[in-house]
Amino acid sequence: MSKLHVSTTVNGDSVEFLCDPRETLLDCLRDKLNLTGAKEGCGTGDCGACSVTVDGRLVCSCLMLGVEADGKDIATVEGMADGEELHPLQQKFIEYAALQCGICTPGVLVAAKALLEKNPNPTEEEARYWLAGNLCRCTGYDKIIRAVMDTAADMREAS
Amino acid sequence: MDYHSPASFTEASALAAATTGVTRFLAGGTDVLVQLRSEMVTPDLLIDIKKIDGVSDITRTGDGGWTLGVAVTGAEMSEHGELGREWPGIVEAMDLIGSTQIQGRATLTGNLCNGSPAADSVPAMIAAGVTVTVTGPDAERIVPVEDIPTGPGKTSLARGEVISAVNIPPRGQNGGDAYLRFIPRTEMDIAVVGCGVSLRLDGDNVTEARVSLGAVAPTVLLVEDCASAIIGTALDDAALDALAAAASAACNPIDDKRGTIAFRTEVAGVLARRAAKIAYARAKGEQA
Numbered sequence: 001m002s003k004l005h006v007s008t009t010v011n012g013d014s015v016e017f018l019c020d021p022r023e024t025l026l027d028c029l030r031d032k033l034n035l036t037g038a039k040e041g042c043g044t045g046d047c048g049a050c051s052v053t054v055d056g057r058l059v060c061s062c063l064m065l066g067v068e069a070d071g072k073d074i075a076t077v078e079g080m081a082d083g084e085e086l087h088p089l090q091q092k093f094i095e096y097a098a099l100q101c102g103i104c105t106p107g108v109l110v111a112a113k114a115l116l117e118k119n120p121n122p123t124e125e126e127a128r129y130w131l132a133g134n135l136c137r138c139t140g141y142d143k144i145i146r147a148v149m150d151t152a153a154d155m156r157e158a159s
Numbered sequence: 160m161d162y163h164s165p166a167s168f169t170e171a172s173a174l175a176a177a178t179t180g181v182t183r184f185l186a187g188g189t190d191v192l193v194q195l196r197s198e199m200v201t202p203d204l205l206i207d208i209k210k211i212d213g214v215s216d217i218t219r220t221g222d223g224g225w226t227l228g229v230a231v232t233g234a235e236m237s238e239h240g241e242l243g244r245e246w247p248g249i250v251e252a253m254d255l256i257g258s259t260q261i262q263g264r265a266t267l268t269g270n271l272c273n274g275s276p277a278a279d280s281v282p283a284m285i286a287a288g289v290t291v292t293v294t295g296p297d298a299e300r301i302v303p304v305e306d307i308p309t310g311p312g313k314t315s316l317a318r319g320e321v322i323s324a325v326n327i328p329p330r331g332q333n334g335g336d337a338y339l340r341f342i343p344r345t346e347m348d349i350a351v352v353g354c355g356v357s358l359r360l361d362g363d364n365v366t367e368a369r370v371s372l373g374a375v376a377p378t379v380l381l382v383e384d385c386a387s388a389i390i391g392t393a394l395d396d397a398a399l400d401a402l403a404a405a406a407s408a409a410c411n412p413i414d415d416k417r418g419t420i421a422f423r424t425e426v427a428g429v430l431a432r433r434a435a436k437i438a439y440a441r442a443k444g445e446q447a
Binding site: 004021022024043044045048051054057058059060062063064065067068111114115129130131132133134 | 196209234347
């Protein structure tokens with residue numbers, strides 16, 4: 001099987017890679033581009049640990065082939081911080097201790113960022129529904145939701 | 160596995176017709192990739208239809224209906240506004256499927272072609288009288304949604320045939336639709352029973368109706384007896400009782416961990432009754 005050439009943009013940088021058509025975008029991010037922020041939890045689109053955005057749309061990178069990324073604009077958790085400066089959500093997750101083992105955290109952060117870009121003033125119910133595709137087996141979600149709601153409030157004040 | 164991303168449905172159809180191996184068309188991929196990764200289905204040929212012009216468009220047709228490209232996602236349908244105001248049942252049924260992440264990829268056509276009797280969008284499409292355009296090696300044909308699934312995981316599409324558009328009829332005046340499903344929790348589960356209803360009123364009386372049930376038989380059902388139970392009535396209690404009885408009578412479900420035969424049969428009647436009331440209120444222009 002010959003490999004396919006893919007040109008895409010990841011976190012603002014143009015990148016190219018060769019991939020087998022069976023490899024998922026998650027495989028390509030982790031194994032070819034060394035972007036290991038997105039995690040494989042279930043591999044079937046249930047857990048959200050592999051969440052990234054594609055042309056601004058939140059998706060599971062395990063449910064998309066690497067070849068489908070050609071010409072797209074991908075954003076991962078690695079692109080959230082500005083150098084040493086953490087994204088407000090990242091800062092707030094630390095402040096609230098909204099993580100324990102941390103496996104789900106990159107996916108939750110990417111999903112929460114996508115929520116606040118679409119809806120800067122979500123209700124708690126809206127935030128919980130939006131993040132329902134990001135499973136966390138440690139926190140019980142309460143700290144995650146409080147961190148997201150507080151970040152949303154801060155970001156609204158700042159803007 | 161060979162991967163192709165043709166530029167037209169004719170080309171996609173020709174690729175599929177020319178192979179003897181296992182072929183899958185790739186739209187949102189939320190089922191195809193799961194099957195691929197779990198080695199349930201390993202296609203020899205994977206045909207990505209998302210590079211074809213217009214597959215992500217939601218277009219108003221000349222007669223006041225809609226044409227949806229086969230790669231239009233659930234999220235795009237929910238964000239559209241006008242589509243959901245005319246056909247809230249279809250849009251809400253699609254929106255019930257999976258998480259935010261799944262909504263960013265999943266499509267009506269994929270939900271239909273996956274062939275699950277529990278597919279949420281399918282009863283809503285059948286109730287609404289939706290058809291699909293099928294492009295084959297020799298010709299195009301228009302097929303009602305209810306004629307596509309033939310059994311769990313199976314469709315009536317022949318080798319080389321690919322669905323190239325979803326055609327939603329004009330809503331017209333005094334019409335309303337609704338879809339309800341039962342699941343044991345609030346979100347993200349597979350329907351134990353699903354029910355779609357679309358109807359039209361003249362004054363208080365139902366003049367047209369279509370009722371579809373999901374997850375109670377090997378395929379999603381279009382139940383004529385449910386429609387005749389409410390046509391000509393003002394959806395009074397007697398009509399609702401007859402509707403519920405017809406829905407339960409149409410059930411031929413399985414017993415599984417998600418629901419027993421008795422439970423599914425009972426719930427089909429309950430959901431038909433509730434969905435019909437919502438569709439009726441919508442047809443009257445009331446919020447529901």
